[in-house]
Amino acid sequence: MMHRIIIVEDNVPLSKGFKKHIDKTDDYEVVNIYDNCEDALLNLKVDKPVIVLMDIELPGMNGVEGTKKIKAKYPNINILIVTVYENSETVFNALCAGASGYLTKNATPQQITNALDEVMKGGAPMSIHIAKMVVQSFRKAPESILSDRETEVLSLLASGKSYKSVADTMFISVNTIRFHVKNIYDKLQVCSREDAIKKANDQRLI
Secondary structure, three states: OOEEEEEEOOOHHHHHHHHHHHHOOOOEEEEEEEOOHHHHHHOHHHHOOOEEEEEOOOOOOOHHHHHHHHHHHOOOOEEEEEEOOOOOHHHHHHHHOOOOEEEEOOOOHHHHHHHHHHHHOOOOOOOHHHHHHHHHOOOOOOOOOOOHHHHHHHHHHHOOOOHHHHHHHHOOOHHHHHHHHHHHHHHHOOOOHHHHHHHHHHOOOO
C-alpha cells in the first residue's frame, strides 16, 4: 500500500524536487502540494495524508501553528518539518507542537526516504541536539499517577523511539512495553500515543 503524503512549501522548485524523489519510491506518493497551511488544512479530509512535509516560514499561517492545528484535528498524521536550520529554536518549537521530526532542505533522496521510513516505524528523525532539547523540556510533576517505569517508557516514546527501541533501551521485551503503555492509557484515560504524550506533558508528568 502506498503511503499518502502532502507537501506544504512555498518554494515551488523545492516542493517539486521533493515530490520527484518521493514518487520514485515504492512505498510513498505525493498526493498534493500546497504553498500555504490554510489550503492544506482545508483539504486534509480529502487528501488523507499519513505524512505532511511542512515548511516553517510560510505566507500567512506559519508551519509551527499549522502543525498545532493539524495535530489537534488529526493526531495520527505525522508531520516532518522541512527546514534550513536544523538546530534552531523554531524547529524545537515545531517538535513541541507535535511534529515527528524534520528534514533539511538540502536532504538527499536517500535521506528523504530514510526519514519517511523512520517516521512510519514510529521513530523521529532529528539531531541529538534537538532531541536533548525536547527531552529536557519535560519535567516530571512531584505527584505523578504514573509509576517510575511508566514515566520512563512514556518519556522514551515522547523522544521519538519506537516500541522496539524503547524495549532495547530498557532491556525488556516489546510485550512488556505494550503492557506498560496499556496501563499508561488507562491511567491517563487516552487511546493513543499522541494523546498520552500531550496529556502527560500538559500535566507535567514527564
